[in-house]
Amino acid sequence: MIKILIVYLSLLSSLAVSGQTATNAILFKISGNGLKSPSYILGTFHLMRGETVCSIPEFEKIYKAIPQVCFETDMNRNPSSTAMGEEVQPPQAKPMYKLTPQEILLPADSTYDKIIGAEKAAEVDTVMKTVFPMYVSNMRPTYAAIILQMMYSMQMLGITQENMQKGFTPIDYYVHAQAVSDGKSVEMLEPFAVQDSILKKMKMQKSASKKQTLAEEMNSLSDFCHTYSSKVQLINKLKKLYAEGRGEDIMLELQNNQYASGLTSGLFDVNKRNAEWMKKIPQMIKKKPTLIVVGLAHLLKNKDAEGIVANLKSLGYKVEPIK
Numbered sequence: 001m002i003k004i005l006i007v008y009l010s011l012l013s014s015l016a017v018s019g020q021t022a023t024n025a026i027l028f029k030i031s032g033n034g035l036k037s038p039s040y041i042l043g044t045f046h047l048m049r050g051e052t053v054c055s056i057p058e059f060e061k062i063y064k065a066i067p068q069v070c071f072e073t074d075m076n077r078n079p080s081s082t083a084m085g086e087e088v089q090p091p092q093a094k095p096m097y098k099l100t101p102q103e104i105l106l107p108a109d110s111t112y113d114k115i116i117g118a119e120k121a122a123e124v125d126t127v128m129k130t131v132f133p134m135y136v137s138n139m140r141p142t143y144a145a146i147i148l149q150m151m152y153s154m155q156m157l158g159i160t161q162e163n164m165q166k167g168f169t170p171i172d173y174y175v176h177a178q179a180v181s182d183g184k185s186v187e188m189l190e191p192f193a194v195q196d197s198i199l200k201k202m203k204m205q206k207s208a209s210k211k212q213t214l215a216e217e218m219n220s221l222s223d224f225c226h227t228y229s230s231k232v233q234l235i236n237k238l239k240k241l242y243a244e245g246r247g248e249d250i251m252l253e254l255q256n257n258q259y260a261s262g263l264t265s266g267l268f269d270v271n272k273r274n275a276e277w278m279k280k281i282p283q284m285i286k287k288k289p290t291l292i293v294v295g296l297a298h299l300l301k302n303k304d305a306e307g308i309v310a311n312l313k314s315l316g317y318k319v320e321p322i323k
Contacts, residue, residue: 025321032318043296050174
C-alpha cells in the first residue's frame with residue numbers, strides 16, 4: 001500500500017512540473033564546448049511590447065554585462081518592412097480621402113439578413129457594435145472587416161486610447177535601440193533581403209486570393225465575428241505565457257490552437273534560415289560573448305524545425321533556461 005502511494009505521489013509530482021521542461025523558457029544561457037565566457041539567447045514574441053524585457057528574470061543583468069548583441073537582420077530598417085506580418089502591425093496613420101456613402105453602406109436592396117440569414121446577421125451586429133460602437137447594420141462587409149481587423153490588431157499589440165500616441169515597438173527593435181545607445185557591438189544573422197523576400201511572399205499570397213462576391217464577403221465577416229472573442233482570449237493567454245517565460249507552451253498554442261491562424265505567418269523557411277544561422281552562431285559566440293535576439297519560433301521546436309536550442313545542444317554546448 002505504501003509503495004502504491006509513493007508511486008501515486010510521484011505521478012502527481014511529475015504532472016505538476018510537466019510544464020517546466022528544459023526548453024519551456026524564453027531566455028537561455030549558452031556555455032561549454034570551449035567557450036571562455038557564456039553567451040545568451042532570447043526568444044522574442046511579436047505581440048509583446050519592447051518594455052517587456054525589463055521584467056524578464058536576469059535579463060537586465062545579462063544585458064549590462066554582455067558586449068555584443070545579435071539580431072535576425074538589419075535592425076536599422078523600418079519595422080513595418082520586416083517579416084512580422086502585416087496583420088500584426090500597429091494601425092498606421094494614412095492619408096484618407098472622404099469615402100462616399102456608396103463605399104461605406106450596402107445598396108438599399110441588400111441586407112445581411114437577406115443574404116446570410118438573421119442568426120449570422122445578428123451576431124455580426126452584436127460583435128461589431130461591441131468593438132466599434134459607431135457601426136451601423138447596413139455597413140458594407142469589406143469596410144466593416146477593415147475596422148474589425150484594425151481593432152483586432154490593437155488588441156494584439158495592446159494599443160489603447162491611453163498609450164496610442166506612444167505607439168508600439170517590438171522587443172527586438174527596443175533592445176536594438178538600447179544597444180546602439182549604449183555603444184554595444186551589433187551583429188545580424190542574415191541580410192535584410194531575406195526578410196524582405198518573405199514579406200513579398202506573404203503579400204503575393206494575399207493578392208492571389210480571388211475577388212469575393214457580396215455574400216462571400218458577408219460570410220467572411222461573419223466568420224471573423226464568430227471567432228473574434230476566442231481569438232482575443234488566445235492573444236491574452238499567449239501574452240500571459242510569455243510574461244511567465246513559458247516559451248514551449250506558447251509554441252504548443254500556436255501550433256495546436258485553432259484560433260492561432262495569422263499569428264505565425266512570418267515563419268517562412270524557418271528550418272532553412274535556422275540552418276544558415278547555425279553556420280554563424282558558433283563562430284560569433286566563440287569570438288565574443290553575445291546576446292542573440294531572435295523570434296521564439298526559431299529558438300524552440302516547432303512543426304518546421306528542431307529549434308536553435310536543440311541545434312546548439314547537438315553541437316555540444318550546454319544550454320540552460322534562465323527563469
